[in-house]
Amino acid sequence: MLTPEILHALHNLPLAAKQAAEGFLHGQHQSRRHGTGMEFSQYRPYQPGDDLRRLDWRLAARSDRYYLRESEVDTSLTVHLLLDATASMNHRDDNGLRKLDYARLLLAALAYIATQQGDAVGLTILHPAGLQHLPPRADARQLARLYHALETTEATGTFPDAGTLAPLTARRQRALTVCVSDLYEQDSEIESLLKRLRTTSGEVLLLHVLARNELEFTFRGAITFEDLETGQRLQLDADQQRTTWQQQLQAWLETTAQQARRRGFDYHQLSTADPLDRAMREFMRRRMLLS
Template sequence: MLSPELLHALHNLPLAAKRAAEGFLHGAHLSRRKGAGMEFSQYRPYQPGDDLRRLDWRLAARSDRYYLRESDVDTSLTVHLVLDATASMNHPDDNGLTKLDYARLLLGALAYLAQQQGDAVGLTILHPAGLRHLPPRADARQLPRLYHALETAEAAGTFPTQETLAPLTARRQRALVVCATDMYEQDAEMERLLTRLRAASGEVLLLHLMAGNELNFSFRGAVTFEDLETGQRLQLNADQQRATWQPQLQQWLRATAQQARRHGFDYHQLSTAEPLTQAIREFLRRRDAMG
């Protein structure tokens, strides 16, 4: 699985998304083991370039092994991708990637997987200036539209108003909602939106993005921290604050995870310093559970 910084260095989101998705599937089956009761005469191992619509997704979810079906009826779903494009997503990790950069790669890879499976895929970019919304479609031109919207997305400002968000939950449609966000909120606004989306669609996969330097507090010496959404600044000595930072961060992460699961979200914390492996695996499992 290529690292996120190598994928980003391609400067080509369609290629990076494809490499990430197919690299995960290829790497996942390298150490495959035949299980009892499987009719392997009906399957063959996945190879990069194969049509992903022929993958046995149920088998993949159970075993993390990837095989193509010889004959089976595909099921399709609606996948609604949601990107948090508020200013805090501009936070850079030590590898040079911002949370927004990582989210672009991640959602691009998930869009590729869903489109190859025949799913209708849509995208909403949350931005204070207004929503950028591409309704779910399954046609061949949808993937380039999604890539262009992700590539041109810029993080700025604070969370959209409730009036701006209202059209997202006005229509009830069964879908898998996948949200990439850092969960930095002023007043639980992301939590309220996802709660409404879950009521309207049925399933929410919440991918909580944290930079590696936030998780490890790898800062040194005198540092000026700036709230990217409010502009508020705080000067401190990172070496002196490290012991205090870590337990407070872990307390917040635990509370965030507990609250998300209490609302019925499928919650996963991700580090922008790590490959996209975990998020892709959880997406495939959740997609299969709805199939």
């Protein structure tokens, strides 16, 4: 299985996304259901109560039996990808991968999968100075647009204010919103945005990305930590503080997960060391439930 480090080392986001997604999609079938769409699928015998308008009378005349024409309709969705590109996403793991690098790979792979499923895919990158927004489309060039936006994005500053975020929730549009963030916030601003998106768009899949060195606190000796968004610094002895750090982190993670699920978000915690297939599996599971 291709690890995030190997995919990142390709220095080619379209190729990395395709490699990760196609390995996952192997054996997957396009999401379709039987219905009354335009693409003919099969016949089935008439049963009492069926709509007589769907009977194939020519076949009935030839065979003296009654059959209904069934069709297949695509169960495509609108998928809205949301990237937290604030400065805390620049935190680098021991494997050299930033949280932003992992998020890019993940969202690129999800965009590839959604495109293969026939979905209209859009992307919003959250910057303090404004929103970089690509409206959902299902045309052939959309994937290249998404890749370019992800490749050229850098993480800076703090989370946008409510006024900057207002256009995202200005109108109702049914969609599956996939947010990738480390959920570092000053005053519940990320939660507030996702609550509004849950109301206006429907489903929210929240992928909470943390570096493994944060989760396992792999630091040693005297060390200075700097808040990448505020510039505040903290000096401590990592060996002495390891147990306290991990206890407080676990308490925060448990509270975060509980609150997210209470708000109706489909919440999953990820590490920058995790293969992408776990998140892709959750995306496909949620997508199938909506189809």
